[in-house]
Amino acid sequence: MKVPLLDLKPQYRALKSELDAALLRVSESQYFILGPEVKALEAAIAKYSGCRFGIGISSGTDALLVALMALDIGAGDEVITSPYTFFATAGTIARVGARPVFVDIEPGSFNIDPDAIERAITPRTRAIMPVHLYGQMADMDRIMAIARRHKLRVIEDAAQAIGSEDAKGRRACSIGDIGCLSFFPTKNLGAFGDAGACVTNDEQLAAKLFKLRVHGMEPKYYHELIGGNFRLDEIQAAVLNVKLPHLDAWSAARQRNAAFYDAAFAKVGIKGLVTPPPASVGARHIYNQYCIRAPRRDELRAHLAKAGVGAEIYYPLPLHMQQCFAYLDHKPDDFPESLRASGESLALPIYPELEQGQLQYVVDSVAQFFSG
Numbered sequence: 503m504k505v506p507l508l509d510l511k512p513q514y515r516a517l518k519s520e521l522d523a524a525l526l527r528v529s530e531s532q533y534f535i536l537g538p539e540v541k542a543l544e545a546a547i548a549k550y551s552g553c554r555f556g557i558g559i560s561s562g563t564d565a566l567l568v569a570l571m572a573l574d575i576g577a578g579d580e581v582i583t584s585p586y587t588f589f590a591t592a593g594t595i596a597r598v599g600a601r602p603v604f605v606d607i608e609p610g611s612f613n614i615d616p617d618a619i620e621r622a623i624t625p626r627t628r629a630i631m632p633v634h635l636y637g638q639m640a641d642m643d644r645i646m647a648i649a650r651r652h653k654l655r656v657i658e659d660a661a662q663a664i665g666s667e668d669a670k671g672r673r674a675c676s677i678g679d680i681g682c683l684s685f686f687p688t689k690n691l692g693a694f695g696d697a698g699a700c701v702t703n704d705e706q707l708a709a710k711l712f713k714l715r716v717h718g719m720e721p722k723y724y725h726e727l728i729g730g731n732f733r734l735d736e737i738q739a740a741v742l743n744v745k746l747p748h749l750d751a752w753s754a755a756r757q758r759n760a761a762f763y764d765a766a767f768a769k770v771g772i773k774g775l776v777t778p779p780p781a782s783v784g785a786r787h788i789y790n791q792y793c794i795r796a797p798r799r800d801e802l803r804a805h806l807a808k809a810g811v812g813a814e815i816y817y818p819l820p821l822h823m824q825q826c827f828a829y830l831d832h833k834p835d836d837f838p839e840s841l842r843a844s845g846e847s848l849a850l851p852i853y854p855e856l857e858q859g860q861l862q863y864v865v866d867s868v869a870q871f872f873s874g
């Protein structure tokens with residue numbers, strides 16, 4: 503049996519006629535950039551995220567970058583974030599000239615540890631950038647309390663967490679100053695290429711984000727600010743407009759798959775294997791990834807590959823150990839939980855269209871490795 507980590511074809515097949523029609527509509531219109539499809543998507547994404555304003559952006563990375571620019575974060579500033587995330591989170595902080603200040607994660611959720619945030623604040627700290635990793639929200643209550651106490655801005659990196667909710671039922675992106683989303687094809691809501699968005703409840707920030715997206719230009723050819731080309735294509739927006747109404751059903755299917763794994767792994771009872779912590783009561787985990795922690799993780803992954811099961815390591819080298827951040831002068835065990843997660847975590851196939859037989863095969867293949 504083959505169980506890939508992710509297969510986008512069944513989703514495409516299910517929506518083929520609608521998606522093909524949407525692509526054709528853009529072809530016929532020959533309107534390619536920031537047109538009616540983008541406008542419709544911006545309204546829909548804002549509503550879905552519980553925010554007043556949506557700004558379509560060229561990618562999730564650019565959404566983070568333009569959010570930092572909109573908050574005037576730059577040289578001399580510090581932004582606190584997690585070292586256990588995709589590179590873009592810290593890369594964008596460095597690109598605006600600020601210093602990424604890493605703090606460790608909580609071992610259970612893989613998300614930033616609020617206690618560690620408070621200890622890392624200096625007079626130069628301007629913002630906190632929590633990441634809602636794997637589809638589960640960081641502890642926004644405590645993060646916002648810290649931010650208010652120290653007058654810091656909060657940018658939510660919700661690239662993996664569209665539609666996730668905390669225990670109070672608040673959606674990812676609706677709590678901080680700006681929320682950033684990615685529609686990279688492997689995310690829960692994926693485009694046919696690169697795409698992203700910023701969402702916010704702040705009218706002034708929204709106006710600034712709209713401007714920065716087009717080189718800080720308003721009116722045409724008059725530049726009040728230095729922005730960039732962070733525009734979103736009509737083709738991507740058209741695809742996303744077709745897909746968005748299905749997102750809740752896909753997230754529910756991911757939750758069902760996660761529950762299947764939880765129960766099946768509990769039944770097998772593998773020593774040392776840890777399944778992801780369930781969402782806290784009332785919260786909504788959208789399982790962009792289902793990451794187990796496993797002893798002999800690299801051997802397990804090789805065994806799974808031989809059995810036809812796709813599994814991926816997120817993230818093999820935490821950001822504080824990346825060569826490009828050598829100037830931050832960190833030692834590997836400066837953030838022991840991030841280091842440990844890098845050595846133990848393994849993402850298993852969790853995409854919505856998986857069948858029970860496939861899920862069981864993944865569990866059996868993992869169990870076989872540890873019994874054999």
Ligand SMILES: *Cc1c(COP(=O)(O)O)cnc(C)c1O
Pocket residue numbers: 561562563564587588590591633659661662684685686696697698
């Ligand atoms: C995917 C991702 C990004 C970047 O999004 P792109 O659309 O690929 O640029 C940023 N942060 C996290 C946590 C991500 O997973």
